[in-house]
Amino acid sequence: MKPNIAHIALAAGLVASFVLNAIAPQLDDYAVNILVLAGINIILAVSLNLVNGHTGQFSLGHAGFMAAGAYTSSIITLSLSPVLSASPVWQGHVAFFGALLVGGLFAALCGFLVGVPSLRLRGDYLAIVTLGFGEIIRVVIQNTEALGGARGLEGIPPYTNLLWTFGIATVAIYVVASLVNSTYGRGFIAVRDDEIAAEAMGINTTKYKVTAFVIGAFFAGLAGGLYAHFISYIAPEGFNFLKSVDVVVMVILGGMGSTPGVAAAAVLLTLLNELLRDFEQYRMIVFALLLIVLMIIRPQGLLGNFQRRKRKPAQP
């Protein structure tokens, strides 16, 4: 089998993550921190883009899936930490990888359970259901003593490094891009463009929507796990509705359905967030203004080519 461009890109991304991780000790700690946050935001934005951008479903629950992954993986590494602190570092990282995967799978399961009943809804209704789900997750965690309640979980071992972050970001980009660039995956865009026509062309629209939702939730769960093992402390407040909005902003800013666009927007907004750290309370104002200006001069987003248009009537 001859190597194809997708495989080469995947390998290049993974090698770059290795290199980046190897030179990390030479970098300023602050720079490394920003890089990790940017990488996590890339994972969040690219995975939400599969749901909101390519498939055209408006989900506002990404922070909920992120919380599901963050808490699951943290509980695992925290309960293993007495054993792991005595064993070599690489064993810790293997355990961390396992914990991340379990967290991602649990988030994907949540995505499936929320998606199956609610994806029959469209547009605004779906947004409200996913928003409700995100809040339920947060409130449940807040009131569960075993998960630290409102105080949160602390002392989570800081396994997250640039290799994990950008390795997983590379895989997320690869999965979404190679999915969408296949005959199978063009079905996601068909569902967005015209659901009735997609169904008439033999596409199982419900299955496609649930698939997008589950993959999106899986990567959100991984991002949550990375975040928890980077900050070492998680609390339910960190996964509130505003966190979901942050990710939606990245997707809209970058251009719905454009993977390079939303990845660029994720980096841009991470940097902007840092630059505005001194003006914390005005941050959302700047975000809002940015969005308003963009929607006026470039409604399709930075790199998007999907024009929002008037919805066709639901009648065939």
Add this chain to the structure above:
Amino acid sequence: MNPLLTLKSVTMEFGGLRAIGDLDFHIAPQEMVGLIGPNGAGKTTVFNIITGVYKPTRGDIQFQGHPLQGKKPNRITALGIARTFQNIRLFSSLSVFDNVRTAMNGRLRHGIIHSFTRGAAFQAEEARIRDEVFSLLDIFGLKDDADRQASGLPYGDQRRLEIVRALATGPSLLLLDEPAAGMNPTEKVRLMELIHFVHEKFRIAVLLVEHDMRVVMGVCQRIVVLDYGQKIAEGTPDAIQRDPKVIEAYLGEEATHA
């Protein structure tokens, strides 16, 4: 010969409104049937019942021995019924090429995992689909537009692309919902040629819903006339043109409009 599609006493009620009442008709393999009737006669409703958009209140629909009532539209398409839409419904942000290849989705042997691994079998299938799409586009003179965004095509080409996309699902029955809507007389002549061509080239049955009498009379072997959801006549184009009930249904309609 066994009929391809049979509707037996199909009734469709929306609340208290009876849109289709006890409709019986059939389509033989490779037959060209027209479904006509004044505005609001229930033609599009019949389409939506056959394609699974609506579930009939009562009645039985058989397609090649499979009951269709209660099946989802994508399952019905997989069985071999494809359709076009009265108001064009292309995947507007996708290219012409992608519009056609998306319609081959139901016939894919490889699924989601293969689009991640991108192995030899996946590449082979994608290449086969590519060839198939291009030969279809070539037949209909759309090959040079393959990379254009579907919404950027001229109106007539969009109608044509809808037919190509429907054919890409591999149907044995093609349903055309008012394909001549919004066309000028020259375009209508070309459309009639196109329908004849599709019928002969692909050896499939066609059910045509159309307002334009010249198109229906010029294309169909048999015509079913609906009025207020009831079948009022059925026969060859010649017989239909002379049928007093048909004339009354149409002239009556015009008289009330006048």
